[in-house]
Amino acid sequence: xxxxxxxxxxxxxxxxxxxxxxxxxxxxxxxxxxxxxxxxxxxxxxxxxxxxxxxxxxxxxxxxxxxxxxxxxxxxxxxxxxxxxxxxxxxxxxxxxxxxxxxxxxxxxxxxxxxxxxxxxxxxxxxxxxxxxxxxxxxxxxxxxxxxxxxxxxxxxxxxxxxxxxxxxxxxxxxxxxxxxxxxxxxxxxxxxxxxxxxxxxxxxxxxxxxxxxxxxxxxxxxxxxxxxxxxxxxxxxxxxxxxxxxxxxxxxxxxxxxxxxxxxxxxxxxxxxxxxxxxxxxxxxxxxxxxxxxxxxxxxxxxxxxxxxxxxxxxxxxxxxxxxxxxxxxxxxxxxxxxxxxxxxxxxxxxxxxxxxxxxxxxxxxxxxxxxxxxxxxxxxxxxxxxxxxxxxxxxxxxxxxxxxxxxxxxxxxxxxxxxxxxxxxxxxxxxxxxxxxxxxxxxxxxxxxxxxxxxxxxxxxxxxxxxxxxxxxxxxxxxxxxxxxxxxxxxxxxxxxxxxxxxxxxxxxxxxxxxxxxxxxxxxxxxxxxxxxxxxxxxxxxxxxxxxxxxxxxxxxxxxxxxxxxxxxxxxxxxxxxxxxxxxxxxxxxxxxxxxxxxxxxxxxxxxxxxxxxxxxxxxxxxxxxxxxxxxxxxxxxxxxxxxxxxxxxxxxxxxxxxxxxxxxxxxxxxxxxx
Numbered sequence: 001x002x003x004x005x006x007x008x009x010x011x012x013x014x015x016x017x018x019x020x021x022x023x024x025x026x027x028x029x030x031x032x033x034x035x036x037x038x039x040x041x042x043x044x045x046x047x048x049x050x051x052x053x054x055x056x057x058x059x060x061x062x063x064x065x066x067x068x069x070x071x072x073x074x075x076x077x078x079x080x081x082x083x084x085x086x087x088x089x090x091x092x093x094x095x096x097x098x099x100x101x102x103x104x105x106x107x108x109x110x111x112x113x114x115x116x117x118x119x120x121x122x123x124x125x126x127x128x129x130x131x132x133x134x135x136x137x138x139x140x141x142x143x144x145x146x147x148x149x150x151x152x153x154x155x156x157x158x159x160x161x162x163x164x165x166x167x168x169x170x171x172x173x174x175x176x177x178x179x180x181x182x183x184x185x186x187x188x189x190x191x192x193x194x195x196x197x198x199x200x201x202x203x204x205x206x207x208x209x210x211x212x213x214x215x216x217x218x219x220x221x222x223x224x225x226x227x228x229x230x231x232x233x234x235x236x237x238x239x240x241x242x243x244x245x246x247x248x249x250x251x252x253x254x255x256x257x258x259x260x261x262x263x264x265x266x267x268x269x270x271x272x273x274x275x276x277x278x279x280x281x282x283x284x285x286x287x288x289x290x291x292x293x294x295x296x297x298x299x300x301x302x303x304x305x306x307x308x309x310x311x312x313x314x315x316x317x318x319x320x321x322x323x324x325x326x327x328x329x330x331x332x333x334x335x336x337x338x339x340x341x342x343x344x345x346x347x348x349x350x351x352x353x354x355x356x357x358x359x360x361x362x363x364x365x366x367x368x369x370x371x372x373x374x375x376x377x378x379x380x381x382x383x384x385x386x387x388x389x390x391x392x393x394x395x396x397x398x399x400x401x402x403x404x405x406x407x408x409x410x411x412x413x414x415x416x417x418x419x420x421x422x423x424x425x426x427x428x429x430x431x432x433x434x435x436x437x438x439x440x441x442x443x444x445x446x447x448x449x450x451x452x453x454x455x456x457x458x459x460x461x462x463x464x465x466x467x468x469x470x471x472x473x474x475x476x477x478x479x480x481x482x483x484x485x486x487x488x489x490x491x492x493x494x495x496x497x498x499x500x501x502x503x504x505x506x507x508x509x510x511x512x513x514x515x516x517x518x519x520x521x522x523x524x525x526x527x528x529x530x531x532x533x534x535x536x537x538x539x540x541x542x543x544x545x546x547x548x549x550x551x552x553x554x555x556x557x558x559x560x561x562x563x564x565x566x567x568x569x570x571x572x573x574x575x576x577x578x579x580x581x582x583x584x585x586x587x588x589x590x591x592x593x594x595x596x597x598x599x600x601x602x603x604x605x606x607x608x609x610x611x612x613x614x615x616x617x618x619x620x621x622x623x624x625x626x627x628x629x630x631x632x633x634x635x636x637x638x639x640x641x642x643x644x645x646x647x648x649x650x651x652x653x654x655x656x657x658x659x660x661x662x663x664x665x666x667x668x669x670x671x672x673x674x675x676x677x
Contacts, residue, residue, distance in 0.1 A: 001038075009040050016045050022060050025052050029067045036071050046071060050078050053085050061089070062100050069107035082108055083116050090120035095129045102135040106142045114147035125159060130168035137163055137171065141178035153182065157189050164196065169209050169220065172200070176226040183233045194234055194241050198248050201227045205248075205255050221262040224252060228269045235277030242278035249274060250286055257290065264294065264302055271309040275316055287313060288320045295327045300336050307331060307342040314349050321350035325358075332362060340366075341375065348382045356390035360400055368407050380404060380411040388419070394428055394440075395447050402451060402467065409464025417466050421473055424448050425571045446481040448474050453485045456493040468503070469510045476514030477571055480521055488526060491518045495532045505541050512536065512544060516551050520566035525555055 008031065015028050029049055036042040049071065053064035072079050082104070089101035102124060105117055121143060124136035140159065143151040156178070163175040183190045203209070204220045204227075213220040228249070235242040249270050256266035271287040274280070291313065294306030310328070314321045328350065331343040344363065351359045360383055367379050383404055391397040401420050405412060427441030452471040455463065463471075472494070479490045497503065498511040515532060519525045525533075533555075536548040554565060592598055 005035055005038050005040055009035050009042070012042075013044055016048055022052060022055050022057060026060050026063045029063055033067055033070050042071060046076075046078050050081050053082060058094075058096050058100065061097065065100055065104040065108070069104065072108070074110050079108055079110065080113065083113055086117060087120060090117065090124065095132060098124065098127070098129075098132050099135055102132070102139045105139045109143065109146065111147040111150075114143050114150045118143050118147075118151050122159070125163065130166075130171050133163070133166065133168070133171045134174040137174040137178055141181065144182075153186075153189075157182065161193070164193070164200075169213055169223065173220075173223045173226065176223065176230065180226060180230050180233065183230060187234050187236075190230075191234060191238070191241060194231070194244060197227050197230060197234075198244055201231075201248055201252060205252050215262050216260045217258070218256065218260060218262040218266070221266055224256075224266050225269045228252065228266070228273050232273035232276040235273070237278070239278040242280070245273075245277060246280050246283055250283055253286065253290060257293070261301075264305060267294075268305050268309055272312055275312045279317065284313070284317055284320070288323065292324060292327065295324060295331070300334075300339060303331060303334070304336075304339055304342055307339065307346050311342075311346045311349055314346070318350070318352060321352070322355070325350065325355060329362060332366065344375075344379060348386065351386045351390060353390045353392065356386060357392065357396065360387060364400075364403060364407065367404075376408055377411040380408040384412065384416050394423060394444050398424065398444065398448050399451065402470075405464055405467035405470065406455075409466045412464075412466050414466070417470050421470060424474060425477070442481065445474075445478045446483070449478050449482045450484060453479070453482055453490055453493075456490070456497065465504050465507050468497075468507050472507075472510035472514040476517035477569060479518060480568065487518055487522055491515060491522070491526065492528055494518070495528045498532055499535075505544065508536075508541075509544055509547065512547060516547075517566050519551075519555075520562040521568060523562070530555075 012028055012032055012035070015024075020028070025048055029045065029052065032042045032045045046068075049064050049067040051064075052060050053068065055061055055064070068079070068082060086101045086104055086108070089097045089104075092098055092101070102121065105121060109117060118140075121136055121139045124132050125140070127133050127136065137160070140151065140156060144153060144156045160175050160178055160182075164172055164179070166172050166175070179190060179193070201224060204224055207214075207219045209220050209223075213223070215221050218224075231245050231249070235245050253267050253270035256263040256270070267290050271290060274283045274287045287309075291306050291309045294302050294309065297303055297306070307328070310320075310324055328343055328346055331339055332347070334340060334343070344366065347359050347363065363379055363383055367376055367383075370376060384401070387397055387400050387404075391400075398420065401416065405417070424445055427437070427444060452474050455467075455471060475490055475494065479485070479487055482490065494511055494515050498508055498515065503511065512532075515529055519529055533548050533552055536544050537552060539545045539548070554561065
């Protein structure tokens with residue numbers, strides 16, 4: 001393709017170099033636009049597009065304007081050459097030429113060029129042809145966007161108020177686009193237009209517009225939707241403005257429900273507006289009913305529209321979620337992937353303490369089946385969020401997060417695992433159903449131990465790293481609470497797991513620490529545990545090797561200290577630090593009695609800055625460094641290195657001698673280079 005287009009560019013260069021007819025130039029410009037769309041340079045034809053715009057033929061003029069708009073950069077100097085031609089066309093008596101110029105204004109005019117055309121554009125608002133007035137509204141709004149200091153918002157708003165009452169519905173509809181764009185930025189100047197907009201919408205709904213504005217028997221659907229969107233902007237957080245909208249919105253939504261797509265679009269916009277303005281219970285109920293009809297539709301597009309609308313309702317009014325929960329769950333079984341994604345997003349928004357278990361089960365089931373890694377990651381994060389916010393019990397949270405670790409552990413952050421271990425270790429401090437807090441915490445730990453010990457019986461190769469590390473820590477701390485597994489059985493399974501070649505080095509450290517803790521709890525080291533510890537004293541992992549050697553030495557030299565070094569259920573206890581190291585007092589006293597010299601603190605060691613040294617002070621408190629400048633030399637003469645200078649005979653230092661044959665010669669070369677002080 002690139003070779004073909006390159007050849008075409010060469011052909012066009014040759015064609016533009018010859019004298020051609022306007023019709024041929026038009027054809028060449030169309031071909032040149034296509035070449036530029038594919039990334040090739042067409043700058044050689046720009047000037048021909050500018051020249052063709054001056055032709056009287058309307059087709060040639062519109063083609064030239066289009067080519068300039070598509071190919072000329074905003075800062076290109078040829079754009080300024082178009083200003084005079086656009087001014088002439090704006091003043092033309094030919095309606096189509098004026099329309100072409102107004103379209104060119106919206107595409108070609110920059111902020112520097114706006115002062116040259118804004119007066120002509122404003123005059124076009126009074127043109128007799130409705131087509132010109134419609135395009136003039138759009139051009140004026142564009143000039144306000146690119147040059148607000150030339151075409152001010154106040155001036156545009158004043159003109160839009162007049163255009164809103166234009167006798168032609170098409171011109172009035174064009175003004176709605178500009179009003180919506182400006183009201184989105186600042187709605188206050190348009191607040192007083194609410195009654196006028198409501199009146200226009202009522203006339204449209206009552207079919208007072210000509211029949212040519214109907215679409216599938218729906219009166220002017222695009223004008224209806226535009227007005228409804230403007231009302232949503234103007235009624236947001238404004239009870240007074242919203243109060244006048246309720247009746248017309250209900251009527252508009254009711255009339256639009258006629259079974260055609262244009263009507264459903266109006267219904268959807270009404271639902272969005274109802275959720276955006278100051279809330280009204282009656283309107284919200286009507287919006288929920290409309291959404292229910294969309295959710296029950298067999299058409300995929302309408303079902304998606306219903307899900308999107310329900311998401312907007314639930315976001316601000318969650319009480320409507322329960323009535324549509326089953327309909328949303330049914331959408332999760334749809335084959336359409338976009339509907340599935342939208343349903344999952346809606347389920348996340350609908351979650352509350354009542355339905356959290358049901359929603360999480362559905363999302364976990366979906367994660368198991370989907371192969372979309374991005375979707376799995378997104379859903380994993382959402383489950384973590386709603387499980388922490390709405391968990392009905394601690395045991396449910398532990399089981400849910402453990403299942404999430406198992407099916408999506410690669411997407412779970414380490415912080416979630418840390419929070420889970422903290423919950424198991426510290427507990428919540430609150431009992432459930434009248435239980436004592438301590439009893440509830442111990443029951444939670446026992447539940448976690450039984451859950452994780454059972455997973456050691458299954459396929460260990462598929463267990464994610466975050467789950468294995470959590471299991472190792474929990475079993476190492478609380479395996480003694482298990483009613484179904486003896487400590488020795490758990491220890492044996494952990495030893496087998498630690499020997500696996502698929503275990504990550506960091507995970508193996510968790511497993512070895514769990515083994516150490518269980519050995520300390522047993523009070524002796526079984527043969528299988530001793531074998532694992534001995535094997536990893538020769539490990540290439542220096543950290544793991546050091547841990548095993550230290551524990552092995554502890555076993556052989558001081559087994560009675562195992563309980564103190566690795567105490568049971570001490571993960572939440574503060575570590576006491578003896579800053580004075582009083583535990584060494586007996587050792588020091590014994591050494592002194594044996595003739596050792598007592599430690600004496602140096603006199604000048606109170607502070608690093610005391611005492612002479614680099615950057616320090618002398619004994620008298622004066623700086624060790626002399627900070628005064630050197631004295632200027634008293635003599636600038638050149639010393640005489642003659643016979644009495646450096647040399648065997650004249651050297652003032654008899655121990656210094658020159659190499660053989662260099663006696664009497666200057667050490668700086670044959671010329672005896674001069675040296676200054």
